[in-house]
Amino acid sequence: MIKIVASDVDGTLVPDGTFDISPLIFDVIAQLKEKNIKFVAASGRQYASLKRLFAPVASDIYYITDNGGFVRDNEGNAIMKNPIKEALIHSVAEDILKIENAEPMLCGVDFAYVREEADELYRWMRDSYHYNIKKVPDIFDIDDDIVKVSIYHPTDAESYVKEWFFDKWKDTVLVASAGINWVDCMRFDIGKEKGLSFLMERFGASKDEVMVFGDNINDLGMLSCAKESYAIGSARDEVKACAAYVADTMQNQGVIKVIQEKLLSH
Numbered sequence: 001m002i003k004i005v006a007s008d009v010d011g012t013l014v015p016d017g018t019f020d021i022s023p024l025i026f027d028v029i030a031q032l033k034e035k036n037i038k039f040v041a042a043s044g045r046q047y048a049s050l051k052r053l054f055a056p057v058a059s060d061i062y063y064i065t066d067n068g069g070f071v072r073d074n075e076g077n078a079i080m081k082n083p084i085k086e087a088l089i090h091s092v093a094e095d096i097l098k099i100e101n102a103e104p105m106l107c108g109v110d111f112a113y114v115r116e117e118a119d120e121l122y123r124w125m126r127d128s129y130h131y132n133i134k135k136v137p138d139i140f141d142i143d144d145d146i147v148k149v150s151i152y153h154p155t156d157a158e159s160y161v162k163e164w165f166f167d168k169w170k171d172t173v174l175v176a177s178a179g180i181n182w183v184d185c186m187r188f189d190i191g192k193e194k195g196l197s198f199l200m201e202r203f204g205a206s207k208d209e210v211m212v213f214g215d216n217i218n219d220l221g222m223l224s225c226a227k228e229s230y231a232i233g234s235a236r237d238e239v240k241a242c243a244a245y246v247a248d249t250m251q252n253q254g255v256i257k258v259i260q261e262k263l264l265s266h
Helices: 024-034 047-053 055-060 086-096 119-127 157-163 165-169 192-203 217-223 237-242 254-262
Strands: 004-007 038-042 062-065 070-072 078-081 103-107 112-115 133-136 148-152 174-179 182-186 210-214 228-231
Touching: 004 192, 024 038, 024 055, 024 254, 038 192, 047 055, 047 062, 062 192, 070 192, 078 192, 086 103, 086 148, 086 165, 103 119, 112 119, 119 133, 148 157, 157 165, 157 174, 157 182, 165 174, 174 217, 192 210, 192 217, 210 217, 210 254, 217 237, 228 237, 228 254
Parallel strands: 004 038, 004 210, 038 062, 112 133, 210 228
Antiparallel strands: 062 070, 070 078, 103 112, 103 148, 148 182, 174 182
16 A cells, blocks of 8 residues: 655656646645555755645645755744755855855745855756745855755756766765756765655555656656656666656646556546
8 A cells, every 4th residue: 555655857747947837736635635645745945846836735734945954844843954064155156156156045944045146046046946045256255054956047957067077976975967057966876766765664565565756867766665666768878777667648647647546536
């Protein structure tokens, strides 16, 4: 019997960087709750963005945010956090600024932070992702628990990171693609899988009692936590190879279809 359903958000439930979520998911989550099945939104996004996205059911779900940097309960309390050491944050951010047209975004407890010069990034995060975000005069002077340093690039973050950044940092931090415009840098011992494992222990759920959906590299660890693991139909090939099953595409509401068929049809 499934006790937990965990789903990635961008590229799995909504197009990257949008709020275009099907209202059907709210009905699905309500039905899961009636069956005492916990729904977990597992995303690279911050809590504020996810709370707004899932507003009709925000107090009915759990959250793995910032790619496992935080786990929050249904009331928004941070029940697990995994900050990065300040010196490491500074070194990674310095190198991000050496990548042509790239910008660092530092993700903290309640806010994300970008440089004052990063107008395009700031507006996108504020207006499309609906982030709590601040411009700061000095990206190296932030008093917060930073759990993730994101690399934003306007066209193709992964390609630019692979030119030299990845080789330099791959043995020091976890460097994972999170979408066309994003590559995330985190501690090696952090990821969506750690957040999901924490919730599995909290709710007494085994691997056989968990269903997971994802589409990108930062979902691979989480998929390995569940016997019922699904790559969305529009997922990367590496994710499809890792998952036990392939669902329909995001555009065709693959997550909703699987949940309705497997968990809600009887």
